[in-house]
Amino acid sequence: MIKVVFLGPPGAGKGTQAVRIAEKYNVPHISTGDILRAAVKEGTELGQLAKSYMDRGELVPDEVIIGIIRERLSQPDIRERGFILDGFPRTLKQAEALDQLLSELNMPLDRVIYLNVDDEEIVKRLLARGRADDTEEVIRNRLKVYREQTAPLIDYYAEKCLLAEIYGVGEIDEITKKIEEALGLGE
Ligand code: AMP
Numbered sequence: 001m002i003k004v005v006f007l008g009p010p011g012a013g014k015g016t017q018a019v020r021i022a023e024k025y026n027v028p029h030i031s032t033g034d035i036l037r038a039a040v041k042e043g044t045e046l047g048q049l050a051k052s053y054m055d056r057g058e059l060v061p062d063e064v065i066i067g068i069i070r071e072r073l074s075q076p077d078i079r080e081r082g083f084i085l086d087g088f089p090r091t092l093k094q095a096e097a098l099d100q101l102l103s104e105l106n107m108p109l110d111r112v113i114y115l116n117v118d119d120e121e122i123v124k125r126l127l128a129r130g131r132a133d134d135t136e137e138v139i140r141n142r143l144k145v146y147r148e149q150t151a152p153l154i155d156y157y158a159e160k161c162l163l164a165e166i167y168g169v170g171e172i173d174e175i176t177k178k179i180e181e182a183l184g185l186g187e
Contacts, residue, residue: 121169
């Protein structure tokens with residue numbers, strides 16, 4: 001059972017690393033970005049609402065995101081296998097809601113993996129990725145939103161003694177190994 005949050009700026013490699021750990025240890029991977037992009041593609045009500053925020057690099061309102069997470073965390077695979085949260089929480093309000101949800105489920109977090117990457121590297125990576133919301137202007141706004149609304153979670157989790165900071169530049173395999181060590185996994 002693994003119960004972990006992946007935190008870090010856009011382009012830090014949270015998604016890449018979260019998928020690797022999820023597949024290797026058979027743990028449900030929950031990416032709010034993936035859930036929202038799927039909703040946009042399907043043209044659901046959620047998708048239509050989310051798109052306007054995502055296109056601008058803004059955060060989708062907390063109530064909407066917390067509702068999505070509440071529903072997903074209540075499913076039976078989570079109780080059995082735990083979870084890897086990728087891209088959630090992104091605000092203090094979301095982090096507090098997560099604490100509340102996990103205490104209701106009696107499933108405390110093991111660790112928060114903070115993947116840290118230098119600013120120049122982030123911009124370089126995001127421009128190379130070329131996702132719909134990866135234009136230079138939107139990237140700049142996503143970084144600003146990250147600094148203002150998400151970065152405070154680093155202290156929030158450090159104070160709870162849950163934070164493991166990992167430098168996210170280098171060989172993908174090496175970074176995975178460091179994450180496994182921080183989670184007490186592997187050989
Ligand atoms: P990501 O794939 O994690 O980079 O997310 C892409 C976009 O989806 C973000 O720029 C936000 O607009 C939205 N999003 C994803 N996760 C969240 C979240 N936890 N809170 C608010 N908005 C989110």
